[in-house]
Amino acid sequence: MPRETKENSPSSRLALRGDLLDFVGAPGWGELDSPTVRFQPDSWLLIEDGRLAGSQAQEPDDSWRKADHSGRLILPGFIDTHVHCPQLDVIASYGAELLDWLHRYTFPAECRYADPAVAQQGAARFLDALLAHGTTAAVVFPTVHKVSTEALFAAAEERGMRLITGKVLMDRHAPPALLDDVAGAERDCIDLIQHWHGRARLAYAVTPRFAPTSSPEQLAMAGALCRADASLYMQTHVAESRDEMRWVAQLFPSARSYLDVYAAVGLLHPKAVLAHGIWLDAADRRVLADSGAHLAFCPSSNLFLGSGLLDWPATAEAGVKVSVASDVGGGTSLSLQRNLLDGYKVQALAGHRLSAWTALHAATRGAAEALGLASEIGHFGVGTLADVCVWDWAMGPVAQARDALVESLHERVFAWMSLSDERNLACSYVAGRQAFTRDISRNLARGS
Structure with a gap:
């Protein structure tokens, strides 16, 4: 369970700590090392009044309510x-x-x-x-x-x-x-x-x-x-x-x-x-x-x-x-991870190798851009609405052993995409409000 401070604070400022991953552009097909990938390990994602206010490596001050998800992956919804x-x-x-x-x-x-x-x-x-x-x-x-x-x-x-x-x-x-x-x-x-x-x-x-x-x-x-x-x-x-x-x-x-x-x-x-x-x-x-x-x-x-x-x-x-x-x-x-894995298999049958970057981009920023909604969702740009999900990198001994042996970021994310599903989801936020959390096994969409 994440360590959270000021849980009952009326503050509209929320900081999430974890490994932040999103895209600043569209990765090229088959790229395993793409400049469009923005990875910020062990960083804080800042949410104010339901919108993203930035990210930083250092812990924010006490005016922020904090949820410590250290060691977890944080993605756009x-x-x-x-x-x-x-x-x-x-x-x-x-x-x-x-x-x-x-x-x-x-x-x-x-x-x-x-x-x-x-x-x-x-x-x-x-x-x-x-x-x-x-x-x-x-x-x-x-x-x-x-x-x-x-x-x-x-x-x-x-x-x-x-x-x-x-x-x-x-x-x-x-x-x-x-x-x-x-x-x-x-x-x-x-x-x-x-x-x-x-x-x-x-x-x-x-x-x-x-x-x-x-x-x-x-x-x-x-x-x-x-x-x-x-x-x-x-x-x-x-x-x-x-x-x-x-x-x-x-x-x-x-x-x-x-x-x-x-x-x-x-x-x-x-x-x-x-x-x-x-x-x-x-x-x-x-x-x-x-x-x-x-x-x-x-x-x-x-x-x-x-x-x-x-x-x-x-x-x-x-x-x-x-x-x-x-x-x-x-x-x-x-589960879009399961669908992305099936997408990899479909492309493999035709002799193509779908990278984790192309796959995840298509389910986040790429989808937002295709819908004309990139100013609102799909990435961690300042001012976008804080539709954010927190994931465990690995669940269970098989996935945990695989995660411990990865040698590159793409290898780790591809293994996560291949071995994870909804059971890896720790919590979801919609416009900065917690909408689902696994830790107490109930949906908070209408009450938090």
Whole structure:
């Protein structure tokens, strides 16, 4: 347990002691010794009024409340750029590829979120689980039901979290209980935007699930919303599986590609987040890069559903920004370390070696930059909000023995990334307020 002074002090100044690690830029692919890595061993991270006020080697004076996490790793909170709140209910479901997965597991789970009580309980459980896994900001799919979006926004506001979400749009090829219509969906979106977008740390994302479940008219409506307000985000899926690719080609025969369906209606822009992108071709990557939109790489989900393997270097070389996401429940863990390790394995299969620096950057500063939020989160720059997580370098005799034998910083961080998960998390802070702590085994998001 950390040694903390002035625990009951009303002071808004908090100093965290530990090994500070963040990024000042984007590391090059494969770099093991990168100038973009900022490592400050045994230093103090200073937080004042919920924002980062700097860092220093010497102990601050007694005007600061201090939490001594000596020997622990302190990172910016992770940013999960693609995850489904209602799919916690079906995580680790057996034996389905993408399209079968939707009909056997996802859609029945999402039907339950029409009930406000289910939506509220699900949102609270989901966000508390994120915080307990070291994720302090996220881009989230709710369901088609307006109430599920409202529940997520309200729960995130209560916890002070950065959250991007929006009502799912589906007007075809789904169970009747999950279908909306163009006019009704537009009214719901406008109402949600007016009530929640830009409030606290919340932002609205126009959210067509994927091209097959929205009619051309609904996709056009979604594009019109984006054009009307450039501050809105957009989230969807693209080119996840080969069966999905064939289906989209049948439904949109005039489109050059799956991505072209979105481009044609104005859904590709700098605030667009597209999950997967495994089966995009070179022309698609150029379009994506030119639009400023970015891809959320979901390696655990891609492996679990057998969807395919993203070529990250080719995507990056085309100028497309790449973040990393859990995609739970297709993914099998909210732990971004587990997803980063799966990302390493995916790249290794293609003959690429994903460094710990490229991986961690994509889950912190890189994700923040891709979302246009680098002035707020993702690194330890002065003035950013103090979304911070404290981790044990090693848990258990195997990891501890490995940690004792490392010979370089990259080797140590890569071993941590490979062997750690949520059990290594000591505590999470959201805007400088403790949101989760393992030491007393309870979530403090609403009371500390």
